[in-house]
Amino acid sequence: MAFPLPRGITPSEISFLAEMETVTILPRQRLEGLELLGGPVEPLLPPRRASLPLWLALLLKRQRRANILPPPWLHPESLELILEIETKNDEYQHAFSPPPPLPGQPTPRDRRPPTTRPHYTPDGEKYYPAPPFLPQNTARDHIPPGEPPALPFHWLEVGTMLLEAASDDLVEPDQTRRLLKELREVRMAKIRSGVDVLDAAAMGGGGVALTGVGAMELGEGRRFIAGVVDGLRRIGASKEQARREEMAEEMANGGYDGTQDYEDGEMEF
Amino acid sequence: MSYYDIDAILTDSQKLPCTFELEVPGLGILEGNPGENIKAGTRIDLPLWLGEMLSIGARLGTSRLVTLDLPSALSERVMNALKADPRTVELRSLAPHFYSLSERILELFEEEEMVEVLSNTFKKRSAEIADHAHNPQGALGQGADFLRGLDETERQLFRVAHDSAKETRIWAGEAKKK
C-alpha cells in the first residue's frame, strides 16, 4: 500500500489530539476574544484566569504572553500518591489506577446519584463528552478532601508538553519529570505482563477491561495487543466455528436458548 | 484479500503427508519420478494447496482418493515439547509459518487438545516477545536463540512491539530519530 504509516495512530498524532485539552492560564497581556473553529475563546483580561485549548496556551506561553496553571494531578504529591496506588495497592496489581470520574458517574462520596445536565449537539442529539473535551486538565483552587488524585486520559502528553514549555510554572519540575517517567515504566510493564489474560478478548463475546489506561499507552500497546488477540483468535477459529455451528443447530432444533422467560406449561389454565 | 496475501501463499506451500488410496498413472512427478505411476498406498509429502484439494476433491465412489495426515511440525512429540516449555522450542525450524500452518491444519482435522496447547504456547511466547522487544539488549545471549526460533507471525509481533516502543521513546525525547 502506498500509505507509509502503520495501522493505528502515531505518538505525534496522539499528542496533537491531546493539544485540544482545555487548560487554565494566567494572561500577562490583554487579548481580544477569538472565534476559532473549535469554539470561541474568551477575551484575556489580566489578572483574570482564562480557559484555553492547550495548543493556544503553549503558543502564548512561548511568546511570554501568559503563564500556565498546572492541573492538580500534575504535582509531585499527587503523582507520588498515584504511584503508590499503582505499585503497592493489592487491588491494582494487575489493573491501572482509576481514572477521574466521568460527568454523571457516581463517586464514592456521593450519597445520591449525581444529576448532570445532558449535552446536545446543534442538531439536537444527545452526546456524552469524552477527553479531550472534559475539564480534566484545568487548575482547581479547592479540592474536596478525600478525593483521590487520578491520571486523566491524556496525562502523559499534557505532562510532557507542560514540562517542555512551561516547567517554570510547575512545582518541582525535575521531581515531576522523574515521577512521570516512573509511572510510565510501571504501567507499561503492567500492559506487557497482561498478555496472559488476552485470550478472554479473543473468544467470541469476551473482553478485557482497560480502565484507566492513558492515550499514549494505548497507542504504544495497540499494535502488539491487537496482534496477540488476532493470533489467539486464529488459533481458536476452528473451535469457535464448531461451537457456533453447534449453537445454531441447537436453536434450530428448538433447544433452550436462554431467552425464554417462562415455561410453556405455565400458560395453561 | 488473502488471495494476494504473500504470507497466505507461503503458508500453503508448506507440506503435509498424503496417502494415495489408488494407483494414479502419470503423476510420478509428485514423487520426483516424472512419467511414472504412483502406486496405491504411497505416502508423499505434498504442499497444502495440492494436498487439501486432492483430499476434498478426488473421490473413489464415496471414499477419498487421497487421505491426509498431520505434518511433522504438529506431531505429538512437538506438542509434548510445547506443553513442557513453549519458550525453548524453535518454531521456525519446524515450520517458518508455524501458526498459519496450524490454523490451516485445524480447519482440516479436529484436534481440540492442539488448540489448547497452541493457544497457551502463543500466549507464553508473546509475553516473552514483549519483554525482548522492550529490553534493548534482548538480542544478546539467550535472547538471540529465542528470537532466531520465532516463526513468521511472531517475528511480525516482535517488530510491531519494538517499533511502537521506539516511536514512543523518540516522541518522549528518550531516543533520537535516526
Add this chain to the structure above:
Amino acid sequence: MYGEHGNKLVQHAKRTQALTHLPPYQTELVRAVAREVRDLDRDVAHLLSQFEGSFNPSQEPAIACALLVDHLCMRRNKRCLLAYHRVRAEKLEELCWTGVDLLEQQLPTAEEGAGGTSGQGMGGHVAMSSASGNHSSLSPEEEEYFRQYSDLLAAYKGQWTDIDLTGSLEPPKDLFIDVRVLKDAGEIQTEYGVINLTKNSQLYVRQGDVERLIAQGFLERLG
C-alpha cells in the same frame, strides 16, 4: 514437483515487501512459470483427447485425479504470478508517492550498457529495448505502469494547489520554525512576502511554506 518456480517468485515478493527499493524483475522465473502452465495445459488436453468431449470423472477416477492435479497446479502458478506482480506494482506506487523518479534512475545502467557514451543529448527517457541488454530493475510493462501512475498522481495533486498531498504526514508542532539554508536557491514567494535563500543564512519562517524545501534538502530545521 510442480509449483517450485512459483514458490521462488513468491519468496522474491516477500523479500521485496521489506525493501525500500525495487529489486530486478525476475524475467527468467516468470517465463519458467508461464512455460509450466502451458505444459500443464498441454497435458490436460492430451489426457482429455482420448474421450472426445464425453469424459465421466466417476468412471475414470485416476484420470480425474491427474486432471485435478494439473488444474490445481495451473491455478497455483497463476496465483504466484499475480501476487508477485501485484507486490511490485504496490511498491512502484509507494515509490511514486514519495517522489522517487524510478525512470530517471534507470538511465545510468542503460548508458553503461551502451558502452559508456556519456551525455550527448541523451536526456529524457532512453528507449529500453531488450535487444540492447536491459539491466533495469523494472520490466517494460512496469515502466509504463510507473509512467502512467505518475501522471495520474500529478493530475490528482494538481487539483489542490495550496496543499501537497504527497507531503509530510507529521502533525504540525510549531507555526514558525528556525531553519538554515543549505544550498543557494534564489527567491521564493510566500503569503507574507519574498524570502531570499542564500547559503548558510538562518531564517524564522512559517512551517507550511518551507516543508517542501526541507524535504528536498534546501533547508535544514534547527532546534
